[in-house]
Amino acid sequence: MTGFNHRAPGVEWSAASVEATIPLRPVEPASPYPSACVSCGGELGIDGYCLQCGQKAKSLREHYELTPADWVAGVCDIGLVHIHNEDALACQADRTRAVLVVCDGVTTSEASDVASMVGAQAACSMVWGSNPQGTGTPTSRAAAIEALLTQSVVAANQAVIDSTDPASRNAAATTIALALVDGNVVSCVNLGDSRVYWFPDEGEPCQLSKDHSLAQDGIDSGAGRAEAEASLFAHTITKWLGRDATDVTPYHRTTTVTTSGWLVVCTDGLWNFASEASAMSELLGQCSGEDPTPLGLASGLVAWANGQGGHDNVTVACARLVTAGQGVAPSSTESEIPTAPTPVQP
Amino acid sequence: MAVFTSMVYQNEYLGDGSTDVNAIVRITCSEAGAAGQTGVGDVGEIVIVDTSASMGLVNMQAAKDAAMVAVDTILDGTFFSIIAGNHRAYLAFPRVVSGPGMVRMNAQTRADAKLAIASFRADGGTAMGSWLLLARSLFRSIPSLAGRHAILLTDGENHNESVTQLEASIRACLGEFQVDCRGIGVEWQVSEIRKIAQALLGTVDVIPSPRELPQIFQELITRSMSRGVPDAALRVWIPQGAQIVFVRQVSPTVEDLTHRGTPVDPLTSTYPTGAWGDESRDYHISIRLPAKTVGTEQLAARVQLSTGTAILTQGLVKAKWSADPSLTAGISPEVAHYTGQAELASAIQEGLAARAQGDDRTATQKLGRAVQLATQTGNAEAAARLERVVDVADAATGTVRLKKNIDKADEMALDTASTRTTRIRG
Numbered sequence: 025m026t027g028f029n030h031r032a033p034g035v036e037w038s039a040a041s042v043e044a045t046i047p048l049r050p051v052e053p054a055s056p057y058p059s060a061c062v063s064c065g066g067e068l069g070i071d072g073y074c075l076q077c078g079q080k081a082k083s084l085r086e087h088y089e090l091t092p093a094d095w096v097a098g099v100c101d102i103g104l105v106h107i108h109n110e111d112a113l114a115c116q117a118d119r120t121r122a123v124l125v126v127c128d129g130v131t132t133s134e135a136s137d138v139a140s141m142v143g144a145q146a147a148c149s150m151v152w153g154s155n156p157q158g159t160g161t162p163t164s165r166a167a168a169i170e171a172l173l174t175q176s177v178v179a180a181n182q183a184v185i186d187s188t189d190p191a192s193r194n195a196a197a198t199t200i201a202l203a204l205v206d207g208n209v210v211s212c213v214n215l216g217d218s219r220v221y222w223f224p225d226e227g228e229p230c231q232l233s234k235d236h237s238l239a240q241d242g243i244d245s246g247a248g249r250a251e252a253e254a255s256l257f258a259h260t261i262t263k264w265l266g267r268d269a270t271d272v273t274p275y276h277r278t279t280t281v282t283t284s285g286w287l288v289v290c291t292d293g294l295w296n297f298a299s300e301a302s303a304m305s306e307l308l309g310q311c312s313g314e315d316p317t318p319l320g321l322a323s324g325l326v327a328w329a330n331g332q333g334g335h336d337n338v339t340v341a342c343a344r345l346v347t348a349g350q351g352v353a354p355s356s357t358e359s360e361i362p363t364a365p366t367p368v369q370p
Numbered sequence: 371m372a373v374f375t376s377m378v379y380q381n382e383y384l385g386d387g388s389t390d391v392n393a394i395v396r397i398t399c400s401e402a403g404a405a406g407q408t409g410v411g412d413v414g415e416i417v418i419v420d421t422s423a424s425m426g427l428v429n430m431q432a433a434k435d436a437a438m439v440a441v442d443t444i445l446d447g448t449f450f451s452i453i454a455g456n457h458r459a460y461l462a463f464p465r466v467v468s469g470p471g472m473v474r475m476n477a478q479t480r481a482d483a484k485l486a487i488a489s490f491r492a493d494g495g496t497a498m499g500s501w502l503l504l505a506r507s508l509f510r511s512i513p514s515l516a517g518r519h520a521i522l523l524t525d526g527e528n529h530n531e532s533v534t535q536l537e538a539s540i541r542a543c544l545g546e547f548q549v550d551c552r553g554i555g556v557e558w559q560v561s562e563i564r565k566i567a568q569a570l571l572g573t574v575d576v577i578p579s580p581r582e583l584p585q586i587f588q589e590l591i592t593r594s595m596s597r598g599v600p601d602a603a604l605r606v607w608i609p610q611g612a613q614i615v616f617v618r619q620v621s622p623t624v625e626d627l628t629h630r631g632t633p634v635d636p637l638t639s640t641y642p643t644g645a646w647g648d649e650s651r652d653y654h655i656s657i658r659l660p661a662k663t664v665g666t667e668q669l670a671a672r673v674q675l676s677t678g679t680a681i682l683t684q685g686l687v688k689a690k691w692s693a694d695p696s697l698t699a700g701i702s703p704e705v706a707h708y709t710g711q712a713e714l715a716s717a718i719q720e721g722l723a724a725r726a727q728g729d730d731r732t733a734t735q736k737l738g739r740a741v742q743l744a745t746q747t748g749n750a751e752a753a754a755r756l757e758r759v760v761d762v763a764d765a766a767t768g769t770v771r772l773k774k775n776i777d778k779a780d781e782m783a784l785d786t787a788s789t790r791t792t793r794i795r796g
Contacts, residue, residue: 064610071672071686076637078609078669104665333693334665 062087085109085137089319090341093117097318098124098341099326103293104334106131110198111291111337112140114148122205123151124341126218127180128291130197130264139184139196143265146183147176147202155206166211166278173202173213177274181265188267197266200274201233203289205343208281212289213274216261219295221304224285229301234275236263253299259292284346286321293338294329318342372402372599372646374675376685379704383690383697384661390615391657391670393687394704398650403598405645406448410677411516413600414449414472415591416505416547417441420524422456425492429525429554432580436587437487440521441480443591448475449515451508452483456494457530459504462486471508497530498522498566499539506546517600517645518547521590523583525554528562536562540569548572548644550590553786554580556778560785561723568625571644576782597645599677604641604653605634607672612659617641620708621652623789624715640676652793654708655687664691704794707747711791714743714752718788722759722781725772734760734772742768749792755784 058081061068066076073080086102086109100113110129115122127144129136156172158164180200188195199216212220214233217240223229234240238260242252252258263271286308298304311324322340329338380393406413417440419433437452444450449472452463463486464473473479501522509518528536543549550572551563560574567574577583604627606617619625631639643651657670671687692698721736737760744753745765753765758780760770 066610069672071669071684073669073672073686074609075607076610078612080667080669104663330665331663334663 058082058084058087085141088113089323090115091319093119093122095318095344095346096122096124096342097322098126098289098339099319099322100126100339101293101326101330101337103337104330106337108137109337110137110140111293111339112137112144112198113339113341114144115341116148116152117205117343120205120207121152121155122343123148123202124205124287124289124343125200125202126289126291126339126341127201127265128199128216128218128293128337128339130199130261130266132194133197133266134192134194135187135189136196136198138187139266140198142183142187143180143198143200147180147200150176150179151202151204166209169204169206169209169211170276170278173204173211173276174274176202177213177215177265177272181269181272184265185267192267195267197264197268199261199291200265201289201291203232203287203341203343205287205345208345208347209278210281210287210345211276211278213276215263215265215272215274217259218291219289221288221290221301222279222281222285223288223301223305223308224281224283226283229305231301232277232279234277235261236275237261249299281345282347284344287343287345288325289341290325291337291339293336294325294340296336297329297332318344372408372682373400374398374646374683375400376673376675376683378673378685378687379702380687381698381700381702381705382688383692383694385695385698386664386691386693387661388691388698389658389661391659391687391689392702392705392709393655393671393673393685394620394702394708395653395655395673395685395687396621396650397604397653397675397683397685399599399646400648402596402647404445405517405519405595405597405600406445408598410600412447412449412512412514413517413519414451414509414512414515414547415440415444415594416451416453416472416508416518416520417587418453418455418501418505418520418522418549419462419487419490420456420496420526421454421460421490421492422494422496422526423492424496424526424557425554427492429580430490430492432554432583433523434487434490436523436583437490438484439584440587440591441475441483441487443588443595444475444480445595446475448595449473449512450475450479450483452486453501453504453508454490455496455498455501455524457497457500458494459497459500461504461508462490469511471511495530496524496526496528497535498524498528499531499536502539502543502549502566502570505549506543509547517597519594519597519645520547520549521587521594522549522551522566523554523587524551524558524563526557527559537565540566543570545642550574550594552577552583552586552590553782554583556782560782564786571642573623575786576779578779578783593647594645597647599646602643602646602675602677602682604643605638605672605674605676605681606631606641606655607638607674608657609659609669610637612657612670614639615656615658616654617656618654618712619643619651620654620712621650621791621793624712624791625789627653643675652704652708654705654712657687659689662689662691664693666691707794708791710743710747711749714740714747714749715788715791717743718752718756718784722785722788725781730772734770737772738768738770740768741765741770747792751787751790751792752784755780755787759784 061074063079064077096117102109127140129140156168158168201214201218220233239258717740725733763769
């Protein structure tokens with residue numbers, strides 16, 4: 025899989041430097057369009073179409089890619105049917121730490137494309153800008169991280185409310201899913217139905233997040249997943265960010281990974297096609313080529329979703345976690361965690 | 371300064387797996403100004419009069435009157451010359467043997483040109499290729515010309531040149547000047563003259579009565595003098611991997627341009643359109659694209675009008691793949707209309723050609739189809755002309771009988787007018 029590796033100048037949310045720890049600022053790209061065609065790399069005409077392949081140019085809000093480090097990347101795409109991209113993506117990474125955030129604005133609310141963007145950025149910058157250790161014990165540290173992540177969801181909620189027009193009768197709402205990688209510890213929080221998956225190279229894949237949706241409620245009360253997710257109101261979310269939200273307490277989970285693998289954070293634009301972790305794992309295998317880079321994999325998954333009709337916005341963030349030698353190195357010893365991407369073992 | 375605008379008529383929705391995009395692009399020019407007076411260069415006008423023996427006294431006199439009216443109508447300041455043609459081409463005015471072969475119109479040159487025209491007498495044969503080549507030399511002798519137009523009057527077949535000779539002369543004149551051709555009487559060949567007019571971006575018509583000649587010359591010159599944009603080209607860009615199925619002017623007349631493109635770059639070709647006045651022309655563009663995923667939107671073509679390297683207007687032909695049959699099923703009414711009009715033109719021409727070869731069966735079938743299409747597309751003019759050649763039993767099904775006695779002039783009028791199209795109703 026060849027990645028597009030397209031990076032538009034002036035995209036302030038793509039923190040190119042791994043050193044960057046400054047909070048991300050709200051984004052107003054200088055040009056609404058990228059400098060080259062996303063599809064073929066050709067020059068774009070002033071009429072908004074590629075001069076080479078004729079593809080309609082997507083604006084930087086409609087399609088953008090982030091690669092904060094060689095082991096972390098994400099793609100956020102409008103899909104083929106929607107008029108607005110209400111999904112948002114934010115991520116940051118250095119050698120051992122990474123934050124991956126996706127938000128999925130609720131289409132039926134007003135200006136949810138703005139809400140998802142400010143929400144994703146607010147949460148990402150808060151988590152990235154602080155590195156709580158607690159009292160130093162693993163338990164205390166985990167508790168401190170959980171508190172930070174929960175706090176970041178509150179901050180995201182505030183950012184969404186701040187960006188909402190007070191006169192809006194149908195206040196913007198958005199989901200959020202955030203994963204923090206710190207060495208071999210993955211902590212995640214989510215609100216709504218955006219997801220975090222872990223796909224170890226060996227062993228069972230699993231979904232780390234838990235949806236707040238009527239489908240999940242159905243599953244919790246004993247219905248089968250397929251049945252619950254096929255129901256008419258399956259996609260109705262029961263928790264969200266926004267002025268009308270009553271409860272922004274996220275679902276939280278921390279796990280220590282013991283083997284190399286892929287961490288994937290995505291919106292339902294992807295998981296609708298492969299909800300079960302095992303099904304998603306197969307899809308990953310199908311979309312990752314010989315030697316997938318995180319951007320290659322994210323692009324491949326987005327392209328695959330668009331190939332199914334592109335009925336929804338789709339956002340995918342991937343991190344390649346690699347353990348050193350036997351077992352998993354402690355996160356405090358950076359040198360023992362090589363983080364360059366390596367091929368997925370068949 | 372001329373203003374160009376464009377409108378695109380199409381159904382941009384394609385079904386899953388579909389590849390062909392059809393669109394009508396209407397290009398409209400306004401504020402064109404008068405020829406030679408818009409600051410983009412001088413214009414030249416040449417009047418070519420057949421002076422072969424077959425013209426006889428009546429037609430020759432009508433042609434002289436018409437040429438004088440043409441000289442009166444050419445605007446002062448325009449470069450002009452008069453060619454008298456039989457089996458050779460003579461520069462009747464200005465009477466020069468070297469140097470610039472055209473002079474500017476003023477009171478003196480106008481009077482002198484009329485004297486030259488008055489001395490024409492009918493004699494000799496017909497060699498239109500030589501007339502065209504002389505016109506080319508005359509136009510070339512004035513380097514400041516930005517627009518070059520000629521009118522050519524003939525009454526007979528091109529007896530003194532082979533088909534190959536005439537075709538070589540036409541080729542030599544491609545892109546050099548435009549020529550509107552008129553045939554007087556019924557002894558000339560529509561197909562022969564149409565070849566000249568089509569290649570040199572002009573019109574062809576039959577003049578049934580010599581009395582009408584002066585007025586027709588006046589109209590032709592007036593129209594030419596109103597074309598303030600001396601030369602423009604249609605530019606068609608297609609995406610990589612696409613191909614042009616055809617490019618066709620469909621209004622005011624049907625002219626296939628597909629094989630007249632000149633590549634500008636691997637994705638862009640230009641097609642000659644000649645001079646523009648205040649007018650609209652419609653182009654039917656048909657593009658084949660590689661099929662894309664449902665939901666994809668892309669351009670199928672950029673259709674532009676350009677003078678030199680300047681692009682004056684651009685119409686975007688789009689393709690959007692959709693799974694919704696209510697979007698993909700419909701054909702744009704404009705595309706349907708002009709598809710019918712183009713088929714009407716070829717049905718008439720093929721029908722008449724078959725009749726000329728004695729193949730009444732094919733002639734009946736083709737002309738029947740023409741009657742059907744003329745009725746369906748609301749081309750009342752074509753329908754009326756067809757009824758002078760065939761007896762219509764049922765227009766809806768295209769059931770016709772060839773008339774026993776067909777007036778040759780009616781048949782030629784049907785042939786020359788076959789490419790003329792109507793605009794869509796409503």
